[in-house]
Amino acid sequence: MPIPEAKRKYTYADYLTWPEGDRWEIIDGVPYMQVAPIWQHQSVSRELLRQFSNYLLHKPCQVFASPFDLRLSNLDTKDEDTTEVYQPDLTIICDKDKLSKTGFCGVPEMVIEILSPSTAKTDKLLKFNAYESFGVKEYWIVEPDTKLVNAFILQGDGRYGRIEVYTEDDEVKVSIFPDFAIDLKLVFEGV
Numbered sequence: 001m002p003i004p005e006a007k008r009k010y011t012y013a014d015y016l017t018w019p020e021g022d023r024w025e026i027i028d029g030v031p032y033m034q035v036a037p038i039w040q041h042q043s044v045s046r047e048l049l050r051q052f053s054n055y056l057l058h059k060p061c062q063v064f065a066s067p068f069d070l071r072l073s074n075l076d077t078k079d080e081d082t083t084e085v086y087q088p089d090l091t092i093i094c095d096k097d098k099l100s101k102t103g104f105c106g107v108p109e110m111v112i113e114i115l116s117p118s119t120a121k122t123d124k125l126l127k128f129n130a131y132e133s134f135g136v137k138e139y140w141i142v143e144p145d146t147k148l149v150n151a152f153i154l155q156g157d158g159r160y161g162r163i164e165v166y167t168e169d170d171e172v173k174v175s176i177f178p179d180f181a182i183d184l185k186l187v188f189e190g191v
Contacts, residue, residue: 012071013080023067027126029083034119040144040191041114045089047187048112048142052092055180061094061109069103070111072134079105084130089114089142092176109176110138115145128152132160138176147188151175 009029018024023034037045045065052063070091072084079100092110093099111131113123123141131139135158141150147168152160153175166172168188171181 009083011080012069012082012085015069015085016080023087024085025087025122026083026085027122027130032122034087035116037114037116038144041089041116043191044114044142044144044187047189048090048114048182051182051186052090055177056092060096061092061177062096064091064093064104065089067102069101070108071103071105072107072130073105074134084134086111086127086130088112088127107134107136109136110140110174111136112140112142114142128160132158138174140172142187144188144191147184147191149182149184149187 010026010031011029015024015026025032025034049063049065056063066087066089068087068091070086070088071079071082072086073079073082082105088111090112091104091108093104093108095106098104098106113119113127115123128139132154135154137154139152139160143150149166149172151164151166151172155161166184168184170184172184174180174182
């Protein structure tokens with residue numbers, strides 16, 4: 001398949017025809033190719049995945065790491081027609097009935113994106129707006145270079161509230177799991 005054209009809107013049905021070796025996201029119908037992340041990104045991702053996995057063991061929710069197709073959609077959009085296909089670094093879901101094929105179709109409880117130079121604008125603007133508008137309860141943007149976590153919690157008005165910023169010396173309480181906190185010393189260790 002040739003590289004997707006920028007002049008048309010793409011759907012998950014199109015996405016399924018693209019070569020498996022390539023990693024793409026579709027944001028509002030526009031394709032974005034994903035590049036391999038730097039090692040610091042992978043180190044941070046691995047530790048976050050470990051801590052979430054340990055906490056969620058024997059619980060109804062699950063954490064998934066990229067590559068994992070998150071198809072954001074509302075009830076009146078068929079899976080194959082969605083124009084929102086993401087590859088979040090980490091996705092926490094609690095509705096196993098919406099797992100299908102290579103990911104999840106619906107709205108997850110939480111998404112974590114780890115910034116890379118090539119994804120910063122997309123993660124901070126396009127994905128932020130999409131996650132907020134679809135109602136993702138908690139969204140974290142993790143910055144390996146500055147060792148910061150920016151946490152956004154969905155409020156009653158359907159908007160993310162005031163940004164909460166955490167440093168490598170902090171523990172971050174996970175709002176969707178009130179009895180759980182992430183130890184950022186371990187997350188940023190060696191980065």
